[in-house]
Amino acid sequence: MSRPEILAPAGNRxxxxxxxxxxxxxxxxxxxxxxxxxxxxxxxxDELREAVAFCHARGVKVHVTLNTLVYDRELSGLAxxxxxxxxxxxxxxxxxxxxxxxxxxxxxxxxxxxGSTQMSVHTPEGAKELAALGYDRVILARExxxxxxxxxxxxxxxxxxVFVHGALCMSxxxxxxxxxxxxxxxxxxxxxxxxxxxxxxxxxxxxxxxxLSLKDLSLAGHLGQLEEMGVACLKIEGRMKRPEYxxxxxxxxxxxxxxx
Numbered sequence: 001m002s003r004p005e006i007l008a009p010a011g012n013r014x015x016x017x018x019x020x021x022x023x024x025x026x027x028x029x030x031x032x033x034x035x036x037x038x039x040x041x042x043x044x045x046d047e048l049r050e051a052v053a054f055c056h057a058r059g060v061k062v063h064v065t066l067n068t069l070v071y072d073r074e075l076s077g078l079a080x081x082x083x084x085x086x087x088x089x090x091x092x093x094x095x096x097x098x099x100x101x102x103x104x105x106x107x108x109x110x111x112x113x114x115g116s117t118q119m120s121v122h123t124p125e126g127a128k129e130l131a132a133l134g135y136d137r138v139i140l141a142r143e144x145x146x147x148x149x150x151x152x153x154x155x156x157x158x159x160x161x162v163f164v165h166g167a168l169c170m171s172x173x174x175x176x177x178x179x180x181x182x183x184x185x186x187x188x189x190x191x192x193x194x195x196x197x198x199x200x201x202x203x204x205x206x207x208x209x210x211x212l213s214l215k216d217l218s219l220a221g222h223l224g225q226l227e228e229m230g231v232a233c234l235k236i237e238g239r240m241k242r243p244e245y246x247x248x249x250x251x252x253x254x255x256x257x258x259x260x
């Protein structure tokens with residue numbers, strides 16, 4: 001069994017360098033638009049070509065996020081984005097909208113297709129369905145237990161990717177409507193305002209609290225189990241964080257994985 005891939009976030013060029021030089025096997029990043037972190041620095045098509053060349057020269061893969069829900073009127077622009085990803089020589093596209101998947105397969109059939117965590121795949125049957133739709137990898141929902149992950153790995157005909165570190169969403173795999181309802185910014189369209197991180201006060205209370213804000217995930221102590229299960233990729237959350245964060249966390253997970 002090959003060692004799992006360490007996949008680090010690259011919200012901008014500084015984070016990209018931090019991830020590569022800290023031991024990442026692959027990075028994930030977004031074009032300007034059509035990705036779940038539209039307020040990150042992100043990359044233009046020209047910058048994406050430079051980023052891919054930089055990473056490939058150092059043996060690092062590039063996964064591009066096209067993982068927002070898409071309106072019909074946006075399909076032409078999405079097709080242009082897929083062409084830009086293919087022209088840059090990226091290794092894979094992360095998608096949850098089936099229209100995006102169809103465009104990737106029709107425009108750039110050699111691009112690998114990864115099912116976003118926002119598809120909420122949490123069972124072996126879900127992984128098999130993605131395989132039938134032409135996906136090469138499933139990124140599991142972040143709410144799963146180790147045993148649930150094991151069950152998917154044992155039955156999945158495609159690679160399995162698991163989030164191992166970073167912020168968690170209080171909703172099901174990021175499919176939250178609270179940001180849209182309270183702030184007019186849809187998390188499913190890449191503009192989450194993170195209302196779950198805010199302090200709230202119940203009627204009659206004087207003190208505020210954070211009842212919806214979850215602690216960050218850390219599976220650094222379980223890498224051996226994940227590797228034994230057959231997890232193909234260990235994903236670090238954090239495209240909105242600082243380059244220093246990416247460098248430290250990536251280096252820690254690279255070192256921890258070597259120890260196993």
